[in-house]
Amino acid sequence: MTQASSALTLPAALTLRDARSALASLGPAIEASVDPTVTIDAGSLAQVDSASLAVLLQCRRLAEGRQRAFEIRNAPPKLVDLAKLYGVAELLGIGG
Numbered sequence: 001m002t003q004a005s006s007a008l009t010l011p012a013a014l015t016l017r018d019a020r021s022a023l024a025s026l027g028p029a030i031e032a033s034v035d036p037t038v039t040i041d042a043g044s045l046a047q048v049d050s051a052s053l054a055v056l057l058q059c060r061r062l063a064e065g066r067q068r069a070f071e072i073r074n075a076p077p078k079l080v081d082l083a084k085l086y087g088v089a090e091l092l093g094i095g096g
Helices: 016-032 050-065 077-085
Strands: 002-004 007-009 037-041 069-073
Touching: 007 016, 016 050, 037 050, 050 069, 050 077
Parallel strands: 007 037, 037 069
Antiparallel strands: 002 007
């Protein structure tokens, strides 16, 4: 994960195999953020599964715990479709 222009950028793959390391990177970055909105750039995501949603939901919880807004930018269609399937698209603010 990288942080560029205050957006946290997701890797190309965010699956069950990658979830733990993604949270290990994203969690501290969210905790350290001073921006009023935690922004996740998902434009690089090519491989997703339900673990992707779990990671993003945890990021949202962390942001809200720090009283920050949360947004996902550039969500790829695969992620949007999966979020709709699991009923969390609105909660994550994608695919609306």
